[in-house]
Amino acid sequence: MGLATEVITTNQTSNVIRIALDAMGGDFAPQNEVQGAIAALKHFRHVGANVEIVFVGKEKDIRSALAQQDTGQESSGVNYSIVHADEVVTMDDDPTQAFRKKRNSSLFQGIQQHANGYVNAFVSAGNTGAVMSTATLVLGRIKGVSRPTIGTFLPTTGKLPVLLVDAGANVDSKAKHLYEFGVMGSIYCRQILNVEHPRVGLLNVGEEPTKGTEVALQAHELLSNGVLNFVGNVEGRDILIGAADVVVCDGFVGNIVLKFAESFLGFLKTRFRAFADKSLLNKLLMAAMKPVLSKALKDMDYQEYGGVPLLGVNGVVIIGHGKSTPLAIKNMILRAEEVVRKEVNKSIENALNPPTISTKEPQS
């Protein structure tokens, strides 16, 4: 595939965690990617974690971006390498076509590095659908997982965000899939947000177990009888008040809720702008108010979260928004390291493959 692998600086030990970064993924690649990665590496050096970043993408562009970075007073402990990849998957590329036709893309090659065992995780702010389908096809699924899923965080009025899962990876999910989303989301929430017994809610149109679609009714039963801390149905109004730590839904609903929520900040801004335009007094009031609004609504900006996990694939994959800032990229890399270190996938596999065989379904 014409790879030009060249290790620039490494400090290889047996405990090193290697993270492949799709250097060409986001809208501001590779600048934001490189800047975020260097910030992450400095953080790892500071805390004494042995982590190496593998930049995957156009070598020349990556080097050029790296040249603009100050890697710190001494470069020891800031470990990165470059794997050259000629092609770039764009945001407009069809995921299936990207998988079939762009085998030398940074996206495909980064995931391939993971599948080969050369890296422990893959991070990308690129085409979400392409990352998802390529990762699923190349890495495979964790044993017991029917469909990998993407969770996303939304802010709440409480202390912690809520994990909405599935946020768009799967439409027409069956009850069994929703149950698995609940298990994966719960484990992620426990291990990453440190919530001991995450409250799992099923997104529905009413609190009563008799409410909702056929699939929702069946999922309610599965979740009630499972091992999760299931708090029952939650409604649309319960999401932002943090009535559950994990909100389970089909990707069709999750995607619509997520995109609707993301559009809200823009809606507010338009409204405030229209108000300001009405008079000079209004303009002055809004100007005075701007920093207040920014602070109060800071975490409504999805870029703050720095990536969401692709759960259920046989690997660690963190996906970020195309508009990811260097800070978001840094946070995605930190998150990837955490997911590797805490062995989230092992917990998912254990939870979905309990040692005793279920009495309900005979194994074939």
Added chain:
Amino acid sequence: MGLATEVITTNQTSNVIRIALDAMGGDFAPQNEVQGAIAALKHFRHVGANVEIVFVGKEKDIRSALAQQDTGQESSGVNYSIVHADEVVTMDDDPTQAFRKKRNSSLFQGIQQHANGYVNAFVSAGNTGAVMSTATLVLGRIKGVSRPTIGTFLPTTGKLPVLLVDAGANVDSKAKHLYEFGVMGSIYCRQILNVEHPRVGLLNVGEEPTKGTEVALQAHELLSNGVLNFVGNVEGRDILIGAADVVVCDGFVGNIVLKFAESFLGFLKTRFRAFADKSLLNKLLMAAMKPVLSKALKDMDYQEYGGVPLLGVNGVVIIGHGKSTPLAIKNMILRAEEVVRKEVNKSIENALNPPTISTKEPQS
């Protein structure tokens, strides 16, 4: 059923529009109902419309609320009557139980007045599910309508609100139902909001026709081949920017989006309060900002809209939020009169029962 019908003031002519009002429906009934109705009647008198309100509910309570109202310098042209009904359907009542067991409720009796032809419309701020199921069972459906539906308005950054339909009346809708929701929503939008060719969008997870659930794919095809001004799929982020005048979806998704949207204002308030609590300066800033925020976000308060239509039943039914203010009640009554006067139901029937056979089928 023990009705005590007593006409207090009437000015009966052949052109009178009679509107039954569930006087016991809302959380502040009958005060808000009576206050709103009198305001509506004064409006009708002012514009020379011949409208009579039929209060349905506990006569004594209604009279007591009426006594507190100033019906204007002269009572001529302010027409109302009272139909006594002993029982009240509460917000917690199960819709099916309410229909079976509370036949002498203001809700049931008001709808019965409509079915009997004594009134032209029914307005309630009561139990939405109970109004919907009772109205559907007692009034029946318009010819060609498979499932009656509830639309709801959401604000947009544009000049007009968007009609989200279905907003929770039906879950597990089939493509055919979604098509009908589009037709009914489009007609309502044209006749009530005066949008000549309402843009109808299908709520989905992507713009491409190949996106979404099986039902969404089929609905996309039906809507593409129909008579509507179909603008294709719209995503969650497109709702608040007014990318369509009518957004069609299954009631499961619609209900979740609606309740999620309604919770935003509370979310903002909590955030602003938390910000204010941090320091005296913050408190002063927020206090100065409060009227600004109120003005800028005014129409995010669902109470401003004053009711939504139950579309597809063989009658005119307007449903309001339990917390409806007198202004909201007034607006619901005005809306009911408008829907009757503009013969919205006739348009729906014509649209769903076209006189000519589609040219795709061979002509006999």
